[in-house]
Structures are given as structure tokens and as C-alpha cells.
Amino acid sequence: MNRAALLWGSALAVFCCAIGTATADMPSAPATLDEWAEGAQLFDGLGGFHRSVTTSSKEAQAYFDQGMRLL
Numbered sequence: 001m002n003r004a005a006l007l008w009g010s011a012l013a014v015f016c017c018a019i020g021t022a023t024a025d026m027p028s029a030p031a032t033l034d035e036w037a038e039g040a041q042l043f044d045g046l047g048g049f050h051r052s053v054t055t056s057s058k059e060a061q062a063y064f065d066q067g068m069r070l071l
Contacts, residue, residue, distance in 0.1 A: 040063065042062055042063065042066055043066065046066060046069040046070065047069050049065060049068055049069045050065050051064070051065065051068060
């Protein structure tokens with residue numbers, strides 16, 4: 001094995017170990033819709049944009065409009 005390949009391989013191994021250690025304490029992504037919605041809130045002062053969507057839920061419409069305002 002040539003010296004450069006050995007050096008790059010070693011550097012990659014160190015880098016991978018560092019990433020594994022840094023991400024070990026990170027929470028995992030939500031698995032369900034309920035987990036995604038946990039802590040969701042509507043904010044004031046984002047403007048008045050409104051675009052009707054097909055839903056009978058006023059809450060869903062409010063969150064959709066807020067998402068569009070945040071974009």
C-alpha cells in the first residue's frame with residue numbers, strides 16, 4: 001500500500017469516528033405525525049398571506065398559511 005493511501009485512509013477513519021461521537025447524542029427524527037406535530041405553534045406578526053386549501057380543519061389551514069408566510 002502506498003504512503004498517500006495509508007495517510008488518507010487513516011484521516012478518513014479519524015474523521016468518521018469524530019462524526020460518530022458528535023452525533024451520538026443527537027435526537028432521532030420523529031417517527032410519527034404526532035411526534036412531528038409535538039410543540040408546533042402558530043406565530044403572530046408574520047403577515048396576512050392566505051391561500052385556501054382543501055381542508056375542513058381551520059387549524060390545518062392556519063398552519064398551511066403560516067408555513068407559506070415563513071417561506
